[in-house]
Amino acid sequence: MTDDPAYKALENLGAAPLWRFYGNLFPAEPKSRAVPYRWSWQNLRPQLLHFSQTLSLEEAERRVLMLVNPGLTDPPATVNTLYAGLQIILPGETAQAHRHTSNAFRFILEGSGAWTTVNGERVFMAPGDLLLTPGWHWHDHTHEGTDPMIWLDALDYPLINALEAGFYEKYPQRLQPVTRPDDAGSRQFLHGRLTPTWLAPEGPNSPITRYTWAETQRALDAIADSAEGSAVDGIVLEYTNPWTGGPVMPTIGCRVQRLRPGFDGAGHQQTTSQIFSVVRGAGATIVDGVRLDWSQHDTFAIPGWASYRHVNTSGSDDAVLFSYNDEPVMRSLGLYRGQSADPGA
Numbered sequence: 001m002t003d004d005p006a007y008k009a010l011e012n013l014g015a016a017p018l019w020r021f022y023g024n025l026f027p028a029e030p031k032s033r034a035v036p037y038r039w040s041w042q043n044l045r046p047q048l049l050h051f052s053q054t055l056s057l058e059e060a061e062r063r064v065l066m067l068v069n070p071g072l073t074d075p076p077a078t079v080n081t082l083y084a085g086l087q088i089i090l091p092g093e094t095a096q097a098h099r100h101t102s103n104a105f106r107f108i109l110e111g112s113g114a115w116t117t118v119n120g121e122r123v124f125m126a127p128g129d130l131l132l133t134p135g136w137h138w139h140d141h142t143h144e145g146t147d148p149m150i151w152l153d154a155l156d157y158p159l160i161n162a163l164e165a166g167f168y169e170k171y172p173q174r175l176q177p178v179t180r181p182d183d184a185g186s187r188q189f190l191h192g193r194l195t196p197t198w199l200a201p202e203g204p205n206s207p208i209t210r211y212t213w214a215e216t217q218r219a220l221d222a223i224a225d226s227a228e229g230s231a232v233d234g235i236v237l238e239y240t241n242p243w244t245g246g247p248v249m250p251t252i253g254c255r256v257q258r259l260r261p262g263f264d265g266a267g268h269q270q271t272t273s274q275i276f277s278v279v280r281g282a283g284a285t286i287v288d289g290v291r292l293d294w295s296q297h298d299t300f301a302i303p304g305w306a307s308y309r310h311v312n313t314s315g316s317d318d319a320v321l322f323s324y325n326d327e328p329v330m331r332s333l334g335l336y337r338g339q340s341a342d343p344g345a
């Protein structure tokens with residue numbers, strides 16, 4: 001009885017009839033508001049260069065283009081739990097020190113001669129490097145190279161804000177003092193099975209501040225054709241926290257994968273959301289019937305529980321993808337599910 005005036009009365013009493021909401025609150029399976037999407041490097045890079053000429057880092061704390069999923073515009077996010085953006089900093093510029101409870105990392109796309117200082121440690125950047133900025137760590141950026149420096153920024157703020165656990169603070173000076181040896185975290189820990197015995201974990205994050213592309217490439221090269229890898233993902237490696245063997249931060253997992261020439265992946269779906277950055281090569285990922293064609297430095301998003309498969313469209317060259325996901329959250333809450341699935345198309 002839709003015209004029962006009792007429904008109207010409920011609205012003023014802060015109450016609602018569950019039977020009218022049941023289907024939306026308890027769907028048979030998840031349906032993300034995020035859509036499959038690809039952000040074009042070729043189209044966005046000129047926009048970054050434009051704003052680097054028209055907007056100073058005094059006017060903007062960070063010069064970043066957010067990669068906004070068309071299904072997640074308010075508040076803006078890239079997938080349900082995670083954010084991606086493209087940041088540019090010019091030679092001679094610095095970016096104000098601050099900290100936030102959101103975990104973050106940078107994946108370097110272009111340039112050299114810049115560093116980020118993280119809790120007193122200068123961490124240097126080169127293309128393909130992964131630099132961690134775990135939650136509540138002070139961080140500022142400095143660029144003393146000769147060409148623009150561009151990187152992918154990743155944060156978990158959509159999740160942290162949904163949990164209403166977001167705090168932010170500006171450092172009282174523009175830059176924090178350097179109090180630790182340069183690249184200390186990666187120099188002490190980035191050696192696989194050799195861990196410093198005099199140190200102990202300080203919180204839930206990996207102590208490796210920088211996973212260099214040189215090391216990542218070495219791992220991919222060493223595996224070469226010794227393994228088939230996964231039918232879904234090819235040769236896929238997880239960046240790990242040496243203290244735990246688990247993901248690099250409590251909310252974000254990071255991976256790199258090589259799709260051999262002609263790779264035609266099996267279809268899959270899982271509750272985790274994923275964001276990819278194309279390191280090299282060209283291919284396509286089919287997501288819920290939508291074909292996302294990608295090439296170097298493009299970014300693309302696969303929403304949670306969407307069905308997808310990866311294809312390397314080259315018959316001669318490898319494709320290499322960097323990606324990050326919310327799998328640590330799903331697993332720690334007992335919400336991870338994954339299964340074979342056909343994305344169609």
Ligand code: 1HN
Pocket residue numbers: 062064085087139153155157
């Ligand atoms: C942030 O702190 C940075 O430190 C980049 O470079 C992008 C996007 C949203 C919120 C904080 C940075 C960000 C961010």
